[in-house]
Amino acid sequence: MTDQRSFARTVIALSLAVIACCVLTFTIMLLAGSPAVQPQRVLDQEALARAVLNHAESDSSFAKPPTIDDVSCPASIPVEAGREFECNVGVGTGNTGGRAWVKVKIKDDQGDLSMD
Template identity: 40%
Template sequence: MTDQGKFARFLITLSAVVVAGCALTVTIKVMNTDTEALYPPRLLDQEAVELQVARAARGPKNPSRDGVECPTAMEARKGNKFDCKVLVGYNDKTVTVEVLDDQGELSTTAS
């Protein structure tokens, strides 16, 4: 009877060690997971950006997005900069856009 009790305690101890090892392995895997893959980057609203760029280049009286070319899928990350082209009359104007914060607040500079 005592041999069976010792064997049972050995199996319980071995099982606990195996479960702890598995838990440790899963924890290490989760901690090393790339968070970019889990949470894709926030992108700017393309239409809103083009409308703001049109207002910067043409003024508030002609806010049409027609003739505005901006890069697509721009990330809403502080410090991100990109240029848009705006057709004003027969000329192209370049508007530099800078993302001011992670919420998508923008600064535009027409040149």
């Protein structure tokens, strides 16, 4: 009789362990697919600065051509369709340089940009 109770307890304990492992696995898989757990995508700062620089060079007349170091954009901009922000392209001071503000809009969740 004691052997049967011991066997029953062992089976129950193993069953509970298997169920706990299944629940834990399901929870991890559920959370891994959740957007709240995945890191937020942000724009690549260097690529953004190059795109703004190319736009500013084609639309503005600077006394001295701007370089990538002359571009200033907000940091860590989340990739969200419709988000708008401004970048500054500034060269020198006074009459010896130039300054332009470039309005940037994120067109889609892939990070495609439009600039004005």
